[in-house]
Amino acid sequence: MAVVELRGVELKYHTLEGEVTALKNINLAVEPEEFLCIVGPSGCGKSTLLSLIAGLLKPTAGEVLLAGEPVHGPNSKVGYMLQQDYLYEWRTILDNALLGLEIKRKKTAAAVAEVKQMLQDYGLGGFERYYPRQLSGGMRQRVALIRTLAVQPMVLLLDEPFSALDYQNRLAVGEEVVRILRERRKTVVMVTHDIAEAVSMASRVIVMTPRPGTIKSEHHIAMCEDGLTPLQRREHPSFREYFTAIWKELNTDAQ
Amino acid sequence: MRNDYSPEHRAYLRRIKIRQAVIRAAQVLLLVGIFALWEIAARQGWINAFIFSHPSRIWAAATRLAGQGELWKHLGWTVGETVIGFTLGTLLGIIIAVILWWSDFVSRVLDPYIVVLESIPKVALGPIFVVWLGTTITAVVAMTISVSVIVTIMMMHNGFKEVDPNKIMLARTFGATKGQILTKVIIPASVPTMIAALKVNVGLSLVGTIVGEFLASKAGLGYLIIYGGQVFNMSLVMASVLLLAVVSVILYFLVAKLEERVVRGRDH
Numbered sequence: 001m002a003v004v005e006l007r008g009v010e011l012k013y014h015t016l017e018g019e020v021t022a023l024k025n026i027n028l029a030v031e032p033e034e035f036l037c038i039v040g041p042s043g044c045g046k047s048t049l050l051s052l053i054a055g056l057l058k059p060t061a062g063e064v065l066l067a068g069e070p071v072h073g074p075n076s077k078v079g080y081m082l083q084q085d086y087l088y089e090w091r092t093i094l095d096n097a098l099l100g101l102e103i104k105r106k107k108t109a110a111a112v113a114e115v116k117q118m119l120q121d122y123g124l125g126g127f128e129r130y131y132p133r134q135l136s137g138g139m140r141q142r143v144a145l146i147r148t149l150a151v152q153p154m155v156l157l158l159d160e161p162f163s164a165l166d167y168q169n170r171l172a173v174g175e176e177v178v179r180i181l182r183e184r185r186k187t188v189v190m191v192t193h194d195i196a197e198a199v200s201m202a203s204r205v206i207v208m209t210p211r212p213g214t215i216k217s218e219h220h221i222a223m224c225e226d227g228l229t230p231l232q233r234r235e236h237p238s239f240r241e242y243f244t245a246i247w248k249e250l251n252t253d254a255q
Numbered sequence: 256m257r258n259d260y261s262p263e264h265r266a267y268l269r270r271i272k273i274r275q276a277v278i279r280a281a282q283v284l285l286l287v288g289i290f291a292l293w294e295i296a297a298r299q300g301w302i303n304a305f306i307f308s309h310p311s312r313i314w315a316a317a318t319r320l321a322g323q324g325e326l327w328k329h330l331g332w333t334v335g336e337t338v339i340g341f342t343l344g345t346l347l348g349i350i351i352a353v354i355l356w357w358s359d360f361v362s363r364v365l366d367p368y369i370v371v372l373e374s375i376p377k378v379a380l381g382p383i384f385v386v387w388l389g390t391t392i393t394a395v396v397a398m399t400i401s402v403s404v405i406v407t408i409m410m411m412h413n414g415f416k417e418v419d420p421n422k423i424m425l426a427r428t429f430g431a432t433k434g435q436i437l438t439k440v441i442i443p444a445s446v447p448t449m450i451a452a453l454k455v456n457v458g459l460s461l462v463g464t465i466v467g468e469f470l471a472s473k474a475g476l477g478y479l480i481i482y483g484g485q486v487f488n489m490s491l492v493m494a495s496v497l498l499l500a501v502v503s504v505i506l507y508f509l510v511a512k513l514e515e516r517v518v519r520g521r522d523h
Binding site for chain 1: 435439
């Protein structure tokens, strides 16, 4: 069964100037352990799509299902990573990582121990009592990932999670995040406008049209079966082919 | 100073230290100079000592009051009324700001009224409090609260509204309720605004208390100033004003200390 399923989803915004159709007729199924990337021009409703899956927005038409159940509001099945880490500067690293558990009232001793273990495993041991401003961008992003994983979501939604980092860090953190998510066998839906990032990480890439956003095409990335890391994939001979194919599709929309 | 610094760096550090010492010395000298000039001018008859008083007389007036135990009583009243009014005004302001944040409807309805209340000089309300509450400490505290509460509401409400929407969004992705967003995001994110409001309120509360004491009190520095003015005891008036300056500096300093403790460790 699909972990995430969207059936005929449509979303309209209402403003004083009128009505905007952000998404139209979206049909999509994400299988377990799949790494789905959504690429598209700015303003095509990519992030809106994630908000729908997360239950932060309600579709105007159609329905969103998580593990076969309709979504009504935010729920524990999804973990959402935003464009920046948005760590709370008044909380220590440990307390930031525990935020989700605290909000869901699941901050048990066992859960805290597990978060501490994750901090340890992902190179943040000894930083528990530090404050966010004392950490580098890459470290902060890892804390954000741990904060998301702490509530044990089935699906992770990543909204351009590396866009706030410089290029060098972006590659390094991307490499790490992919490794962590694979180890934990998570299903992932990631939004990005960076084609190379999508091709180097995803098992499937979906290309969207400009507003109103619809699904234009999808690409199965065959090399995902080889278990290559994102950096190794960038070296792979087929990388360029996927890149060019997706780039061309996006480019026709731009003209 | 560490020894492994280069001579240039040590010279640089020394230059900065010397400059700071010079500034501090000039500040002290300015104060001493003014008081010395004042004293000499009064004694030489350049200014009328009866109207202007002078430092040694002021000192004598202050020590006389202190000797009678009066000084501490008046000081205690003023500080007490200020602290009570300041605390209540700040708390009330924060509570109302939370209500405005909670309900956009209430906030929009009340907006013009708050703007009008803010623009009224609050001291004009003094006589009303005296009539309603009598010449009591309650009237003085009411005056103090009225001076600080509106500005607290406006500062805190603006602070709440300026909290990064993405930080709120993050809490919402975990399914946070409105109450949780308030306690886990809005309030902690607004601590610097709260400190800023406290700093503003220290000064305002003192204004409120002194005006309140002018109108409705038989004790406190405000009362001493009015009384001294009425009986032409300018030394008493000046002594009270100087004490007031000391009180306000101490209160401000305490808030600044609080800020240091609270804000340590976080970004701002």
